[in-house]
Amino acid sequence: MRLDCGPCIVRDWARSDKASLVRHANNRNIWRNLTHRFAYPYKDEHADAWFAMLEGMPEPTHWAIELGGEAVGAIGCMLGEGVYKRTAQFGYWLGEAYWGRGIMTAAVKAVVPYAMERFGLARLESPVFEWNPASMRVLEKCGFAREAVLRASVSKDGELIDSVLYAFIDKTRH
Ligand SMILES: CC(C)(COP(=O)(O)OP(=O)(O)OC[C@H]1O[C@@H](n2cnc3c(N)ncnc32)[C@H](O)[C@@H]1OP(=O)(O)O)[C@@H](O)C(=O)NCCC(=O)NCCS
Numbered sequence: 749m750r751l752d753c754g755p756c757i758v759r760d761w762a763r764s765d766k767a768s769l770v771r772h773a774n775n776r777n778i779w780r781n782l783t784h785r786f787a788y789p790y791k792d793e794h795a796d797a798w799f800a801m802l803e804g805m806p807e808p809t810h811w812a813i814e815l816g817g818e819a820v821g822a823i824g825c826m827l828g829e830g831v832y833k834r835t836a837q838f839g840y841w842l843g844e845a846y847w848g849r850g851i852m853t854a855a856v857k858a859v860v861p862y863a864m865e866r867f868g869l870a871r872l873e874s875p876v877f878e879w880n881p882a883s884m885r886v887l888e889k890c891g892f893a894r895e896a897v898l899r900a901s902v903s904k905d906g907e908l909i910d911s912v913l914y915a916f917i918d919k920t921r922h
Contacts, residue, residue, distance in 0.1 A: 749811060753858040756851050757814040758823060761802055765812055765819035766795045772820050772843030780905050781880045782841060809867070813842060813855050820846055823855050825863055825872060834870040836863065838916075847882070856890040860916055870919050875911040877902055887914040 750759040761769075770792055779788035787794045802808045810824025821842035828835040838860075842852050860872060875898060876883045888894070892914040901911045 749808070749862075751811075751858045751862060753854040755815075755849065755854050758811045758855055758859055759814055760808055761799065761810070761812045761819070761822075763799050766792065766799070768818045768820065769795045769798070769812075772845075773822075773841070775844055777844055778841045781877055781883065782839070786841070809836070809863070811859070813840075813851070815846060815851070821852070821855075823852075823859050825867075825869075827867055827869075834868065836867065836869050836872055838863075838872040838874045852886050853889050856886055860890060864916075864918050871915055871917050873913060873915040875901070875913050877904060878910040878912060884912060884914065887916075890916070892916045 750757060770790060773786070773794070774788070774790040776788055779786055779790070802810060808824075809827060810822060812819035813821035813823055821840065823840040825836035825838045827833070828837075840852060840856065842855075863869065864872065872892075873895075874883075874887055874892065876887070878897075884894070893916075894912060895915050896913045898911045898913055900908050902909050
């Protein structure tokens with residue numbers, strides 16, 4: 749998989765991305781906005797587990813964001829099962845050095861139609877922590893709707909906080 753997003757490329761992960769993955773992922777400001785599945789400090793062993801997880805999937809649903817030939821972020825989804833088979837949880841992160849340049853907006857705009865088509869999805873959803881207006885803005889710029897405030901739904905960094913549920917819907921494949 750390889751998508752030209754304009755300012756960045758979204759493509760499959762490779763084991764050779766390990767050093768850049770660890771360098772960019774090992775960041776408290778990224779960790780603070782992601783679920784417990786993302787480690788801090790982010791070490792080689794976490795990258796190894798990430799690659800092993802991807803290699804165990806029938807087809808990867810997570811991809812690298814590449815800038816200047818280097819993997820500097822991640823974007824992808826977790827597919828639902830059973831009655832949730834047309835729903836996926838959508839998420840992303842970008843190395844802090846590259847924030848504020850429109851890169852994630854470009855990546856999300858490219859990946860959303862690709863993932864929905866590829867996996868036959870009708871709905872992508874992203875719960876955003878209450879202290880993360882930049883991510884809410886990215887989703888709003890990409891056509892996600894703010895659906896709900898999930899009060900006291902998240903324990904993170906020693907605090908009990910709200911999350912805001914954003915979703916993108918496309919029923920055309922039904
Ligand atoms: C959230 C994140 C992906 C944004 O990536 P990015 O490439 O910097 O995003 P973009 O530059 O495309 O867009 C950011 C938007 O947020 C806005 N923004 C940034 N900080 C903001 C703030 N404190 N309040 C309001 N808006 C803010 C920017 O102005 C921009 O909007 P604009 O184009 O209308 O001006 C990046 O900061 C990141 O990886 N954060 C840590 C991980 C994370 O939060 N992942 C998402 C979990 S839901």
